[in-house]
Amino acid sequence: MTDHACPICDAGFTSESSLDDHCWDAHGACHHCGTEFDDQNALYAHWLAVHGDSLSNKARARATAEVGELTFRDRLEYQGPASAVANASLSRRHLLYGGALGLGGVAGATLLSDSGGGGGKSLAEHPAATKLGAQPTLGPSPSEAEGTIVAFEDPSCPACARFERSTFPRLKSELIDPGRVSFVFRGIPVVYQWGDPAVLALEATHSRSVAAFWGLKTFYYREQANIGMENVQEVTRQYLADQTDVDAAAVISDVQNEMPRDVVDVDLQASQDAGVQGTPTFFLFSEGSFATKIVGPQSYDVFASSLGV
Template sequence: MQRRRFLALAGTGAAGSLAGCGGSGGEAGRSLREHPAAAGLDGLPRQGPLDGHAVLTFEDPSCPRCRAFHEDVVPAIRSNVVDPGEGAYVLRTYPVVYPWGEPATQALASTHARSDAAFWSLLDHYFSNQDQFDADNVLDRTETFLDSRTDLDGAAVVADAENEAHDEAVQGNLDAAEAADLGRTTPTVLLFRDGQYVTSANGSVSYDLIAETLGVDG
């Protein structure tokens, strides 16, 4: 908890900055499984196969730039990378922007432990209704959403979130960002072409950059 509260003091950084091969995010050519940002890879929320390209993101449900990325860029990643089997979209929640992002991230971890589909639905809900949440209401609204829109017991998920029952997953994301020296700008996007690290970018990241780096359809 103490480390997360320290990280949460930081906001988003410069828009669309590119880390490059020698910048934060790791050395070019390092494999996905060897990269510190991908620690615990098999347990992370993922769409698509891991035997091709990979788009590994650090996103905060409370971050406006993450919302724009999720709404404007992620659909293209799914259409051009995930659906054709070209690679994977892998997500790490990273609560460093607004205070409600921390309990939301706990709820996402507790949801993912129960249902992958419900995790993605809840994440969509957070981004789509971002301006309706604050630290006081996020868990109540989460319970209502899960009860009405998924097969999960919303009260049980919220109880786990309040008790930090899946805090190991939340802390693992923070530790991975620190180990990879990613800083606190969200979203941060790491790109692996054919499983090898190429570069990272953060802030207002475009799909064109992703497509060009991975060599996929734009």
């Protein structure tokens, strides 16, 4: 039975240690989130700084034996100033450049919890739903739907791509399109660096065309393996120019000038206030009240049963 999946190539392994060995030997990457490194000591420092809460005792001992306990400089580099000082909240630098955080960065990781940062709060009160009306939404209005899914995703996240391929199509066809469930997308760049300009491009596109936004989101997940920091703007421009009526050059200009940054920061702040530690993370509401939080690319049945639909 293969319970551990590679975040890069999806190969399955029976143990975390086997997955760890594979990710380093085959990809030079972290088995939690797929972030690549030039040397193994950098990988171990990343483990301790970014995935400390998720490490097994064996992995923690292995990393500490190689690089020692994290210094303040290490924490500053990986976690940003706020966490380096307080070891509490996530700084924006960490979110952008520290790699995937917590469970969401583990390929195939799943977590179902009723501790979604909002207790029994209503949709209007929950921190995950801050400024919800301005977010890209499929299906009925969240205020009118039987259920609402607020999804925190990163276009560069392999686990998000797996959700997009395996679960989202059925959610759309059976619950969203029939008007029963509202799906709200909130893009947060937390995995690979190219996720940041991609999220900016999504916001710049959404302000011009809702249909083009959803098409670009699908494109990013479909072509994820072929996109990096060096070509993300060009492939975005090419897709928008070829497949939509949106002014592709204007979108790229907005990305380069970081015009949608304030909009992205709203989503980042909402993710922090709601306790998001990685992508994909979903907050589910049933009849307007918080039901549960799901972390990872869970199956359709998990979403449907959690929503009670």
